[in-house]
Amino acid sequence: MAEMWLNMGPQHPFTHGLWNLRVKLDGETIVDADPIVGYLHRGWEKLAENRMYPQIIPMADRLCYGASMSWEHLYCNTIENMMELEVPDRAKYIRTIVLEAQRIGSHLMWLAALGTDLGSYTIFLYSVRERELFLDLMQNLCGARMTYNYCRIGGVRNDVPANFERDFDRVLTHFLNRMNDLESLMDRSSVFRLRMEDTGVISGEQARNLGVTGPNLRGSGVEYDVRKDDPYEVYGDLDFRTCFEKEGDSFARYRVRMDEMRESCNIIRQAIKRMPKGPYRLKPPRNAPKGKTGWAHVEDPRGEGFMYVIGNGDDHPYRLKVRSPIFVTVSAAPVMLIGYKIADVPAIMGSVDMCLGETDR
Amino acid sequence: MSLYSFAYGLALWICEVIAWVFNTIGATGIGGWLVTPGVVEFLQIIIVALIVFIVGFLVSITFIWEERKVLGRLMDRRGTQVGFLGLFQNFADGLKAFIKEIIIPKDVDKWVYDAAPVILIGISCFMIGLIPWGPDFYLANLTNGVLLVFAAFSIAPFAILIGGWASNNKYTVMGGMRAAGQLISYEVPLLLSVASVVVLSGSLNFLVIVQQQQDSVWYIFPLIIGFIVFIVALIAEIERIPFDLPEAEAELVEGWMTEYGGMRFGLVMLAEYVRAYVACSIAVLLFLGGWSGPSFIWPEVWFLLKVFLLFAFFIWVRGALLRVTTKQILGIGWKRLMPLALVNLGIAIALRMTGVF
Numbered sequence: 274m275a276e277m278w279l280n281m282g283p284q285h286p287f288t289h290g291l292w293n294l295r296v297k298l299d300g301e302t303i304v305d306a307d308p309i310v311g312y313l314h315r316g317w318e319k320l321a322e323n324r325m326y327p328q329i330i331p332m333a334d335r336l337c338y339g340a341s342m343s344w345e346h347l348y349c350n351t352i353e354n355m356m357e358l359e360v361p362d363r364a365k366y367i368r369t370i371v372l373e374a375q376r377i378g379s380h381l382m383w384l385a386a387l388g389t390d391l392g393s394y395t396i397f398l399y400s401v402r403e404r405e406l407f408l409d410l411m412q413n414l415c416g417a418r419m420t421y422n423y424c425r426i427g428g429v430r431n432d433v434p435a436n437f438e439r440d441f442d443r444v445l446t447h448f449l450n451r452m453n454d455l456e457s458l459m460d461r462s463s464v465f466r467l468r469m470e471d472t473g474v475i476s477g478e479q480a481r482n483l484g485v486t487g488p489n490l491r492g493s494g495v496e497y498d499v500r501k502d503d504p505y506e507v508y509g510d511l512d513f514r515t516c517f518e519k520e521g522d523s524f525a526r527y528r529v530r531m532d533e534m535r536e537s538c539n540i541i542r543q544a545i546k547r548m549p550k551g552p553y554r555l556k557p558p559r560n561a562p563k564g565k566t567g568w569a570h571v572e573d574p575r576g577e578g579f580m581y582v583i584g585n586g587d588d589h590p591y592r593l594k595v596r597s598p599i600f601v602t603v604s605a606a607p608v609m610l611i612g613y614k615i616a617d618v619p620a621i622m623g624s625v626d627m628c629l630g631e632t633d634r
Numbered sequence: 635m636s637l638y639s640f641a642y643g644l645a646l647w648i649c650e651v652i653a654w655v656f657n658t659i660g661a662t663g664i665g666g667w668l669v670t671p672g673v674v675e676f677l678q679i680i681i682v683a684l685i686v687f688i689v690g691f692l693v694s695i696t697f698i699w700e701e702r703k704v705l706g707r708l709m710d711r712r713g714t715q716v717g718f719l720g721l722f723q724n725f726a727d728g729l730k731a732f733i734k735e736i737i738i739p740k741d742v743d744k745w746v747y748d749a750a751p752v753i754l755i756g757i758s759c760f761m762i763g764l765i766p767w768g769p770d771f772y773l774a775n776l777t778n779g780v781l782l783v784f785a786a787f788s789i790a791p792f793a794i795l796i797g798g799w800a801s802n803n804k805y806t807v808m809g810g811m812r813a814a815g816q817l818i819s820y821e822v823p824l825l826l827s828v829a830s831v832v833v834l835s836g837s838l839n840f841l842v843i844v845q846q847q848q849d850s851v852w853y854i855f856p857l858i859i860g861f862i863v864f865i866v867a868l869i870a871e872i873e874r875i876p877f878d879l880p881e882a883e884a885e886l887v888e889g890w891m892t893e894y895g896g897m898r899f900g901l902v903m904l905a906e907y908v909r910a911y912v913a914c915s916i917a918v919l920l921f922l923g924g925w926s927g928p929s930f931i932w933p934e935v936w937f938l939l940k941v942f943l944l945f946a947f948f949i950w951v952r953g954a955l956l957r958v959t960t961k962q963i964l965g966i967g968w969k970r971l972m973p974l975a976l977v978n979l980g981i982a983i984a985l986r987m988t989g990v991f
Contacts, residue, residue: 277804279804279805281885285887286883286884286887287884287885301808301960388956389884390884391884391956391957392875392876392878392882392883392884392956392957393875393955393956393957394705394709395708395709395953395954396956398709398710398711399709399710402710458954462954462955462956464876464955464956464958465956467958467959467962468956468957468958468959614959614960614961615808615885615886616879616882616885616957616959616960617959618885619884619885
């Protein structure tokens with residue numbers, strides 16, 4: 274068969290959203306790849322310029338439906354840095370807990386999508402079943418299941434509900450048992466390892482040069498985690514480790530995320546134990562000074578999220594810039610894909626954890 | 635009472651009733667012709683064929699129901715709930731497929747595009763007719779039945795290849811090519827493991843093979859290696875997970891049947907399950923003693939029970955595993971199954987030569 278370009282997307286079962294992966298095939302071997310994003314562009318940054326600061330919080334939720342808490346927290350963190358607010362300790366602990374719960378939920382969502390990519394609906398259904406528990410916890414906390422609108426500039430919206438500690442403890446105990454089930458379904462399955470091992474290899478050097486961050490970078494052996502290297506909220510006080518693997522293949526990226534879920538449970542347990550009493554929110558100023566800037570970066574479930582804001586002297590931002598981890602990571606797709614078969618595309622791109630909402634903004 | 639004698643009685647009764655009607659209105663010529671042996675036997679064969687096809691298709695759609703329910707339980711859910719125990723789901727699906735608009739893409743090779751589902755469903759119907767259900771319940775008792783079934787099985791990848799090619803779509807072409815590539819990986823070990831059964835029984839006739847197993851032991855016991863090879867190759871033959879490469883929905887949309895919609899798709903899906911039924915039946919006939927079992931229930935029921943249990947195993951495999959790639963299935967076929975099948979054939983020949991069987 275002659276070489277041909279194949280459009281995998283924008284309407285294709287493996288894309289999880291709306292993007293187009295053009296691959297050039299020689300038979301079934303990929304000789305070139307060209308990711309095309311932008312089908313979901315909403316002009317998010319421009320929309321933000323016409324809204325008051327608190328009005329942008331629910332919009333930040335919509336950056337990524339899988340990890341909305343992470344993005345609204347990043348936004349609030351950025352504005353707090355610009356306005357130089359000191360968030361109450363209790364709010365910091367609550368934020369840490371919900372961020373880690375969000376990380377587990379997001380990773381489970383990724384695992385579910387990876388399962389369907391590889392052709393196993395069992396993995397999909399088992400993962401979404403566990404994710405449901407964390408959605409229930411979030412619903413108990415703030416009333417919403419996906420787009421929470423919970424963080425506020427200078428704290429969080431409401432205090433934790435009754436039995437918060439007990440519920441989290443039960444869910445985490447249950448979930449850690451289920452993690453063993455999930456791992457025996459996948460790690461000990463030789464077919465899963467056949468599909469995942471030695472596919473989509475990207476070295477640590479290449480990953481760093483291409484700006485890959487998050488679990489995808491740590492899968493290549495680079496020990497970089499914003500929570501550890503530049504702690505925000507209360508991560509500096511907690512004892513946890515950075516999960517990383519050396520191989521740089523799809524299986525390593527899978528292992529990193531599975532380990533991270535365990536580590537997140539550990540973080541939540543510690544944070545709940547040390548959560549102080551006190552106020553959970555302060556009253557922020559309405560306006561930011563003209564020309565004053567602020568930035569923050571956090572460890573999103575998918576990589577390093579970054580926001581940069583410039584004040585305009587009134588209650589609107591002059592400019593709000595978002596750095597999306599997946600927008601950068603997707604440019605590494607050709608490096609990961611070239612040389613492998615088309616059957617490896619779902620295993621490779623599935624292990625990257627695409628999210629188009631934040632990519633296209 | 636055998637199926638044929640039952641059908642003969644039914645045909646004779648129908649012919650006599652119609653002949654009586656003609657005789658009473660005075661057309662004695664036609665009335666006399668209707669009860670001649672030729673007409674009655676013709677009707678008898680049609681009745682037998684009808685019964686066998688209806689039973690075969692009913693079992694096949696029950697397979698779909700079984701898959702939905704068992705797979706649901708494996709995944710911690712309930713499976714289909716349409717109607718009593720979800721039994722109406724297939725009919726609802728069939729109705730939906732019927733009322734869909736027929737969409738034929740531009741620039742397809744019309745004749746070949748239409749021919750592929752016809753070949754698939756035709757081959758499946760043909761194979762139903764070759765499967766005996768019991769010592770008295772069969773449509774055809776051929777001397778070379780085993781050979782014919784496997785010859786018919788190998789036509790399906792051909793239909794997939796031409797269907798994928800004719801659809802004028804890159805995904806379907808790749809799906810069709812995968813079907814052809816998959817064929818060369820599993821066909822040889824599959825036939826080698828069947829050859830070991832033929833060596834032991836000394837016959838290519840299903841009834842004789844089952845009779846031999848009733849007289850000695852089920853062939854799964856001496857030929858356990860061959861059974862494992864046969865089952866793995868059979869899953870590849872009927873294109874189920876983990877070997878459903880031609881319709882890998884993650885990378886190839888829906889594989890070779892991407893461009894088939896409406897009832898064409900419905901027929902293709904039905905043909906898939908008919909082939910699954912035939913495959914399970916062959917495995918039961920060759921290795922699991924066919925309809926042999928304690929005689930407190932009918933042999934046909936034993937046969938069905940074994941077929942459904944074997945298919946439940948296939949569903950379990952589907953629930954536990956994920957799809958392999960073309961390279962890996964070729965590796966499995968040639969590096970693992972092929973030597974095992976040869977070892978198994980050697981065991982069968984040794985058993986035969988030493989006079990154990």
